[in-house]
Amino acid sequence: MIPASFDYLAAGSAAEAIALLAEHGDDAKLLAGGHSLLPMMKLRLATPEVLIDIGRVEELSGITTDGADLVIGATTRHAELAASALVAELAPLLAHAAAQVGDPQIRHRGTIGGSLAHADPAADLPMALVALGGSVVLRGPDGSRTVSADDFFTGYFETALDPGELLTAVRVPGAPGQAWGYQKFTRRANDWAIVGAAAAGGRIALANMGPVPVRARAAEEALAGGASPAQAAELAAEGTSPGEDIHADRAYREHLARVLTRRALDGQAG
């Protein structure tokens, strides 16, 4: 399968990428690792006329800290996240989630910013960022703004990114020693989650239980009120709106959400 023709422009800096976005508007798409965009282009589900490659913009890649926060450049690849001692110390759930994305080849190419901007509700990193109470930094022609993960995902494959904005970094509150759990139920090794559950610091996020990665708020509130993990997990599917497909109907997804939430609250990483 071969993508439709497009013009390829390699940005040398974040500012240049934003200027190119402004110049080309809706005809352009940003290319980082390309592991969400290129498959869609090969299927002609996406036919951008211009690709702006930010894959070699050094200022967009890397893992640092800012005060107590972990700050991750948008084009940091999953394999780097998974192998980072800093991420393992400050946000171990995120390091684990990055190691669950696809397979090794995909993790060598795919980027955290790309995965978040793509906003697949079944994906690992959106769920992980919601569970960790993280945020994203969005930069446009008029400056940068920070949007919480809870507010960033607005619909099925939709985010709060404005058309002229570039996701430049991801911020995660550092929490050394924090207990966490991560569960992902798949049919095959490198599949997306049929349902996923991630828990850390009293927050619970679910993958593929609606158009966006959602909080299991009823279960969170029960936990905060002193319920046991098993009791809280029984409420995990409340308020969710999972879709139905060849893998699972709604009732089965709700069952998985309860089971996986209980395992995640028990601190299991599976």
Add this chain to the structure above:
Amino acid sequence: MQVKLTVNGEPRSADVEPRLLLVHYLREQLGLRAANVGCDTTSCGACTVLLDGESVKSCTVLTAQAQGQHVTTAEGVGTPASLSVVQAAFRQEHGLQCGFCTPGMVMAATSLLAENPRPTETQVREGLEGNFCRCTGYHNIVRAVLAASAAMTEGGLGEGGLRDSQAGPADQAAGQ
């Protein structure tokens, strides 16, 4: 557009369409046919090559994205007369049947062992999650990767030892 990259150690300058996928550049412009197009959807791993030493699926990389980078294919790691340790281990352990997945398996295993020279069996199985084999049931492939690891990291069956032990049959194969 012009793309400058290095393929199996040789500097190349290519005039390509931006949409040309790396696997098509390798196979059709350079005649390097080890990387196969299997699923064409980033799943099966038959097109796996190394990009700056790391395994990638070349059906999901634009040639343009390899600008300035080093690409290594199965042709670049060994020859029939001088197999790489991983290639020799696949032969020794009979880690293949039809052979279609094998170049991708070899490159994925090469990348895996570069990152983790002494993987456990579980780590080998997880490290090959991106490569499908529809013949072998994976058992001999896993054995091959473990044998390659042992050959590279444990004195007894050193790199040269394994390669030497395969030199005879490899030469015969090359002559056929």
